[in-house]
Amino acid sequence: MNRPDPESLLSKLNSEEEKSKRGKLKIFFGYAAGVGKTYSMLESAHTLKENGVDVVVGYVEQHSRKETLALIDGLEVLDIKEVKYKNIVLKEFNLDLALKRNPEVILVDELAHTNAKGCRHAKRWQDIEELLMAGIDVYTTVNVQHLESLNDIIEIVTNVCVKETIPDKIIDLSSQLELIDVEPDVLLERFNQGKIYKKEQAIRAQENFFTKDNLIALRELALRKTAQKVNKEVEITRLSKGKEIVIPTSETILACVSPSPSSQKILRTASRISQASLSKLIAIHIKNPSQKEMSKEAKKQLENNLELAKKLGAEIVLLHGDNMVEDILRFAKMRNVTKIIIGRNHRTHSIFSKFVKKDIVDKLIDEADYIDIHVIPYKGRSSNRYITKNESSLISKIKVSSLDIIKLLCITIVVTVISSVLKYMGFIQENIYLIYILGVALVSVVTKGYTAGIISSVINVILLNYLFTEPFYTLDIDDPNHIITLVVFCIVGIITSTLTSIIQQQVEIYSKREQNTHMLYEINRSFLRLSNKEEIIKKGLELLSVGLDKNVVCYIKDKKQKELKLYKNIKNKENEEIFISESEKAVAKWVFNNSTIAGNGTATLPGSRGFYMPIIGMNETLGVIGISSLGKKIDNEDICLIEAVIAQMAISIDREILAEVQKEASLEIESERLRSSLLRAISHDLRTPLAGISGAVSTIIKNKDAINESIIDELLHGVFEDTQWLIRLVENLLSMTRIDEGKLEVKKNPEMIEEVISEALSHIKKRIQYIKLKIDIPNEILFVPMDAKLIEQVLINLIDNAIKYSKEECEINIKVYEEGEYIAFEVKDNGPGVCENVIDNIFDRFFTGEIKYSDSRKGVGLGLSICKSIINAHKGDISVKNNKDKGATFKFILPKED
Template sequence: MDRPDPRSLLEKIKDEESKLKRGQLKVFFGYAAGVGKTYSMLESAQNLKKYGVDVVVGYIEPHTRPETLSLLDGLEILPVKEIKYKTIDLKEFNLDAALKRNPELMLVDEFAHTNVRGLRHNKRWQDIEELLLAGIDVYTTVNVQHLESLNDIVEIITKISVKETIPDRLLDNSTQLELIDIEPDVLLQRFNEGKIYKKDQALKAKDNFFIKDNLIALREIALRKTAERVNKEVQISRLSKGEVTVIPTSDTIMACVGPSPSSTKIIRTASRIAYSSLSKWIALYITTPESNNLNETQRNQLKSNLDLAKKLGAEIVVLHGDNLVEQIIRYAKMRNVTKIVIGRNHSNHKFINKILKKDVVDKLIEEVYHIDVHVIPYKSGTKDKYIIKKENSIKSKFKITYIDFIKLSIITIISTIIAYSLRSIGFASENILLIYILNVVFISVCTKGYTSGIISSILNIILINYLFTEPLHTFSIDDPNYIITLLVFCIVGITTSTLTSRIQHQAETYSKREENTQMLYQISRSFLRVSSKEDIINKGLELLFISLSRDVVCYTKSNSGNDLILFEENRNLSNKLVNDDEKAVASWVLSNATIAGKSTDTLPGSKGYYMPIIGINSTLGVIGISCYEKELDNEDICVIEAIVAQMSIALDREILSQIKESAKNELEKERFISSLLRAISHDIRTPLAGISGTLSTIMKNKEEINDDLLYELIDGAYEDSQWLIRLVENLLSMTRIDENKLEVKKKLELAEEVISSSLNHIKRRIENMDIEINIPNDPMFVPMDAKLIEQVLINLIDNAIKYAGEQCKIKINVYEKNNQAQFEVCDNGPGIPSENIKYVFDRFFTGEVKCSDSRKGVGLGLPICKSIIEAHKGEIYSINNKQKGATFGFNLPMHHEGGLEIE
């Protein structure tokens, strides 16, 4: 077997490494327009071009500054993409042309720019990420006000809400950050000289943005942000060099978010804390029974808040519970959270509220001891929305349905009948009170909300007073003690109904939590029972279809890597995800290992939501979920992530299993080669030595050797050469079998001719042998590959001669039985030891019987016979004769499926 060329392996490894190479990003960072970011970027590009770097200008924002435009001289400028939007002609960065050009360095101005609708990505930073994934280095520019986590601070300073933002994660440690800074007075002077904006833009900016106080504040934020970055790099560098003996664990931040617009402030604050402290952070949302009453606006706001948290790098966690404080503390302890960021609405936090009821923040501060609580104050401008929400929540608790009213009426009537019966029998009035208390409990259990229990309590007081309290059938009470009794009864009834309803809510919450836990358990368990790639993908699609009730598809790469293989699970006759446009989206996701499609900022015009299946070393596939009926919510995405994660683990396991199996096969081949070399080394050397000795004797003594001796010597050399030929043929056949290259070309052959041809090949070896051939009188045609069957017969006859010796008698029988052609080779040798019969067709098995043949053999002849017969869909066997010797036989089907070649 040929071993791989080390050079080719190295080239392959280098090629794979180049594919995995990610481009480097350098950001020219400033605190306002006009500080010189673009100028510095172009100046750096010109310097790199002098050193031979392939630099291309992808997009530069049009400027009126001659000194900036002059730096474009000598640089290759990529044509922009012109798009007509409404009545305006817009010029955008041409991403596809940039990828096709594939330079070493691409200059793309305005990192936070929002692309026009219809392009692949909504944001320019997403275009730049795709360039980086393609291995292209990128230079870009951005101002501090465009960082997402600083958006609210910038709005407070400038009174301007910046809409174009980038996630802070883009300025991570792998990004080069160069601060471009000038004094605010110098910037204002340049602004007044018209070097920053055109005249109409300048007038607007002067009143709103370019104020000295604003610029000083923005400059401070930019300097602090850069200082944080430098400090982070120093710390990482120091730790990586092992200069400290103890490395403290980083903080874990948890932000408590909800459907309030003010949650965006909480999210951004938590992001800033996490970024400055090199820590991970979690965005926690707790669904309560009241969460079902959120209106459409609140649901959209909640989704927007969670999307913002995910965009800023948070881990999204959704829990189910009734007690917010308990859930927050429990999860914080489980995740080792060190800081909790939570909001408080000061407009509702008044003195009376403090006395009557503590809010979540106060309870949280009282309960936690080792966790820092950061309270983010706000005065809600959307107060009415939350009054509506609370009113909806209260209405949901105190509303009563027709069914609940019917249940209340039936149980009350039954209780009254039972009370009348007890009174007529003579039981005391205290027992009647117990009956009605039991009535309240039954009603609270059988109905939902608090209303039924409270109405039941009040109604029971009225019935007891009217029907069972003296004077009867009036609402007056003679005995004042009954007033206290009835009042206590009312309080007990209301309290009982309230507690029972609360227990019902908690039971629903725990049931939901158990349902989610069971779902995750079933998901993980489902993939333990599947093994092949196709089964894993189909199981994942089945689980997604059952869980989401949506059409789902999966795309994976073919073995050649040039095409995508589609798997789908759909409930419709036509799956809208199966078309060229959606396939293009899936292909992009597969190449870039990034989520795209509906509800995302990348290719949002798609009809599906596409998530990559990311394995250990590569992207294994793409899952697509239909969104043409409605968009996915956060719970749906959590389910998708859970199932896709299990699919990824299962597919990686299958890949590792295949690699292990391949390595095992390679090891078996290596062992086979080693065993083969050991086995044939002696057997090849012996006949070669005989041939060499014979020829040497003839050459040295040719004058003295008579004709009889010469013939004997040549005959011996010929026998040795024939043995070598058979050995080589067997080796070549075994090689073809191992490589699955054994081709069987069946034709209708006359059995008598195949036997005759086989004997003719070894006629010199069987000259003095007693051979008996028994064949049918009528011609017997059998579908077979004649050359291969001749090799089988030669090996079987050669095996019989080897063990039977000089007195060998061979009988060859051919007959038809059960629509099978039977071939048998019988000898009169010593037979096969009973313990060896099951091993005779194993490789390298040669038996322990001594034979007259000096060449023992390598144990390949019979295994080759077995492989050839099995390739013919036949069977081969060996048995000992009753008298003496052994019989080796095989059968071949008389009929062949499909067409036959007939000569």
């Protein structure tokens, strides 16, 4: 059983998990207005209702069509939201009402519609996204001309620029895409009968859009888009189950590229087929690591071929392997390739090669299942023809290096000496044969290619016959049995040598693949651990500099300075000034502005000293990577490494940008909440005491002769209480501002506890004159490092809080005691206590609880929050717990030593 492809399996699992949490989206997809999308959607809604599903109509564009209006009857219809815009009342989908109604399925017509100003979202597809996130299934409609990726094609085909578009991901992520299709002639007949548009709209549409040629082209695009979605689902399912057979639901073209001029003809032919079928084009080149280095001409030709593939829009794939046919077919099955385009040079074949030896094309035809093989003949000049692997392999295998010859001779001498010793010691002849076979195996292991092993087999047979077979020291053989033994020995030696050489090649190939896999793994892992944009950039430059052994620079968009910021990793200091000159920076700016590769080795600005590639994020170009081309030029394997690193850099930088945006949004939300709370404080908490002060003073002024002194004293006492409350509120607001701005300075000095408590009580002596206050402190004098003014504010806030929540017979107990390395302060009251469900939030900013006061004066919720900030700044802790009988105890601790 084949192992499932991990990425496809993960993609499928993620998709299924996302669908299980989100609502399901069903799109009724058409190629033009009037094909029956809304009608089909309403019919499906009636079917759902008959099956007991809670379905409602959120919004349906009726277009005054009688058939559509008739189908709405019997379905629950939500009220439309009316939005006033430039003296016009526009009717829009009511998203809030739909979320409140929360049906199982909702119908929302016109997916690509642009909402009127004043709605929550600019586009209706965003409304639908919110419904899906809420777990509501949505039925909607859209035409093919509204897809963003087809916008330019639609304009070319119809000569109409469609303004309302939707991202293609909406179609790709939909749970169900139902194509509503009718013949263009039938649609035109409906159009002429006035069933699609009103008379004025119909005339306009017929002049600009509603022509038969346009409808045929739009229909083809709609069919292809539907087929692409189906093919994607098929491919994910196929690979997730480990199936490697090709399911030809849509065309994928694979062009085989070699260092031959014929490859250019192959690529152009493959590109024409790809364009005609609107299919994907992949260009593959397989490199055999066991082969010797290609000539400069062959390398240059290969680079030109791969460059042409890029220009034609092909995906470039570079693989390593020694079995080209097997590697091509394995890759083709993995990528669901339907057509393989390969070339064949015209050349004369010997009779032997025609009947015995097959070339790559013949092997592909024999072994390919479900895949079409297209053979492109090429007859070029013999001087320009590249020598293929089959032609060069014989010469490369026959050649033996001088080092391999030395190794062969040394091993042969050692084996001969050992065999002579064994013969002298009286061992049988079969043991000597085994020693010589071991020698052949050793030669095959320590040398490269097949030739040394074969030569070793032949030499060993001759030595065995000459030294160890009767008659000795001659090449004659008296016993016929020895002939068979020596022939079999030679064959075994050759086979052993061949198999050993194949294993060596396989080891080299898999070692190269392992290096590539390990490199990609290290790249991915390196960026996962980074959480800072500068670290990401420096890591990317480091990986590229080490991997390419070149000077590397990066230009990143700096939002503050509104220009490209330079980062660099320079290995060769001599060429640094050339590489970061103004002319090179101008090339980088061009690449950044155009999001296109440029520089040395490309067709754009080839006179540059560097190769520049953009870092493209989700929504914008993030920066540019520059690689020095001084010395060795950038080849396709280098580009693969650059693309891998840049892709990870883009993902990581996008992640950081999204985190920053989220942080800014959170800060903005928090700021808005703080502003609302402050406005509430000003509108209510300040207005209440000010109204009391104004009323008391007004009463005294108007009636000072009519009221006695006791009433005046009572009114003035109330004015004093209100002013004290306002002073404490303002002090808390100022303290909160200092804390938010990071300006809360703690100036610690050894302070005596009695003096701090006494000073705090003196500030609120008017408030505590009618309460029972008990102070319990140790007999010995305690000095604690603290900021006395801040701790006094803490005590004032805690005592004021206790008075505010307690009844008329208020009792407060202030207790100080030692607790290990800390000094503990407790403020205990006999009030109603703290509700258990709000204890965790009581120190949060603007948290006020639910208890109402007799004077209707509700606190702003800053006092306890400021207490916590002050105690934390002192490296202490504050907490609250309910007493066993009644009331609550607030406790904070301060360290004895600073």
